[in-house]
Amino acid sequence: MRAIRASRRMVTALATLLTAGLLAACGAAPGINGAGPGGPDIRTIHPYGGDLAAEGTPKSGGTLTMGTDREAVSFDPTVQNTNQAASAVYDSLLKFDDQGVPKPYLASSMDTSDGGRTWRMGLRPGVVFSDGTPLDAAAVITNVQRHIDKKSSPGNRYAAQIASMRAVDPQTVEFMLKQPFGSFPSAFALSFNIGNLGTIISPAALARFGDQIGANPVGAGPFVLKSWARDSRMELTRNPTYWQQGMPYLDGLEFRPLPDTETRYASIENGDVDLIFGGYQTELLRGLQNPNLTVYYGSGHGAEYVYFNQQKAPFDDHRMREAVVRGIDLDALAATQFRGQMERAGGYFGDDSKYQTPEAAAAWPAFDVAKAKALVAEYVAAGGSATIAYKTTNAPNRVAFAEFLQAQMAAIGITLQPQFFDLAQYSSSVVQSRDFQMAGWVGGPVDTPYPAAQNLLRTGGNTNFGGYSNPEVDALLDQAAAITDEAERTKLYQQVQLLTNQDIAVGYYSRGYLSTVAKPQVKGVVRYLTRDTFFATTWLDR
């Protein structure tokens, strides 16, 4: 009897221990401790990377490990892509500065003499690919030609503007465009991950590897691809023939795709990796709260928004679009979906940007339940239906948002019926087929107005899934892309912001949250607001 009782006690004790252990473990798990009211605000912080001059004299050596949110598809710039190692292997002919202006990088100049119709690109003498062949005018032409030939290339839209191109001399390429295109240099500076013309592959490698070039890149960037085990790791080593003297400082880079957000964040916290790409707001927020980590984030332009299908009822009616925007309580949204920390969006261009004006900001409808209710009632009285299908993906945060939205809409008299889809189905059967009344989207951050604003806001733009159309906006966007005068262009985009806010082109609510989170020993970070990170200047202080 005593033995049995003793063993029973043992079992109870063991079970208690196990439970306690689990609870302790869960308590320590990242993500459980949310942001308190006194927590730090999400804010733009080191948006384009660190202050290189203030970080001291770079030390050479070491290998930096970066955790990314997804595996790269390919190193081929003519393929739709997500690849954060590409910029390390290739560099870019031009690069955006912190004002979003494309500046020569691998190239030495980019000029037009006739208002944006003819462009001359100067190349640095002596720049070679890692296979020893020169990065010259012929190499640039070969690469740009690939985007012209391949209609499905994400760079095709820019390349298609080219009427002809020629090598003036080995260090100069001349592009003759079909029409003036002042934003043409941007095509050579855009992120690899949305498609660009600035990624140049060794023509010798192109000839050698053919359609397997995507796994065998040869570029003129600071690093060379050494090995790639898909879904595991990608190793890069220093390019000894790199064009920038003394760089790169690191001996090597390692990329690990860590698709699970919890694992990714745990990896930076426990030191498995030196740097992560944060694809979600939770990582950004936790990074800001952790004094042992450095966060790089800029909200930029673009946003999280809902598409209104403006080609059919009810959102062909301005009143209903306005009602939805006025019906969303952004404070409640921030509290329930963003742990109290949300960078609000009230227009396509960021509030801090030169494209935002007080007039445009005022044009965006503010939260007002009474007014929203009245608008819905008016619409219903005129014979309209306030029962609306809302389509979105089945990711947990999207589902939570849909439920939130449903409750908010109920308060203003709209019956919202959420429908969830897996990503592939959502892309093809919902947004691409324009088969929705209202649909969710994350379209930010974005580095520069061109081409993203054109994609979303221009009639027929390739992400204008809601079919928004305003000829005046189209003309402004076309003009902004065509001209070369930056001040004039700014005014045009300010107009775009005002008009699209008045029209309620889409329903913005929050900015996007792509961030870089690093250990403080990582110095010399240079990044775009989107995915691209440039590693030539990066060094490890250890």
Added chain:
Amino acid sequence: MTATVATATTDPPAPRAPLGARRRQLLRRIRKRLLHLVLVLLAVTFLAFVVVDLLPGDAAVVVAGDNATPEQVQQVRETLQLDRPLLVRYVDWLGGVATGDLGSSFRTGQPVAAALAERIPVSFEIAIIAQILALLVAVPLAVYSAYRPGRLVDRASMTIGFGAAAMPQFVFGMVLIVLFAGGVTSILPATGFTPFVEDPLRNLRSIILPCLTLMIAEAAVYRQLLRSDMISTLQEDFILMARSKGLGPRTILLRHALRPSSFSLITLSGVNIGRLLGGTVIVETLFAIPGLGQLIVQAVFNRDYMILQGALLFVAVAYVVINMLIDLLYLALDPRVRRDA
């Protein structure tokens, strides 16, 4: 849960068939299994082709990306030959398989055979090590629990085992990450899988946590299964006989009782290895391991039919082959199966 094949017999042993006849029997058995294999493969791959095709969501849109224009999507569709009828594509794929060409990934252009060659060793290693660990834990506990049912070891191992097994795999995995790879107590890496050929030591370190996550639930089930089978075996006459001859408990348990009690365990273990070879999505995602599971799930999400078809082909082959091996193992372990064959 109790095994039916494991009832002990006190019949006199049957006369052994002559060697030639036994070999013929064996070959016939293998031949039958191979035919079975081909039929299973045809059924599985065709079904996969049809189902994947019926899935809403267009592979061309995924490949072309959200920023693509409808014309670009159409061009991708033509390049990938997705505009051809389903049956034509299937027969074409089958022809490719027959000549050893599994095609290439729609998205990355990587040859399917190369993708599989990268993933299979990883999944194989983890599946086997997790199984071995599960058996190493389960068998001694089960044997001892059957010997002393209801006592401390039995009750404690059952409570802990089922407690851990009842926890969802990802929760258990996260608990392990926090305990062993979290900030202060970081003694093992949570991510950063290293292939065995590259660095065996780092490889082992990187698979400890995933293997532990996988093995715990299986060990609990194995223990329970073997324990109950052993308990019924221990009530058989031949055990009584052995006891009356004065044999010690160790000899009785390990030499007399374990073998006839292990059939259900072996069957289940075979099924589990087959399943694990197909990859373990949750564990692979959690610990960032480049196994088959991630490959398959990504292929489904991206509608990457070629990768999916190739991977399913492998999983089906592995499943059938492993169960064939288990079947042959019965022959070795149990004379009655040999005789009945």
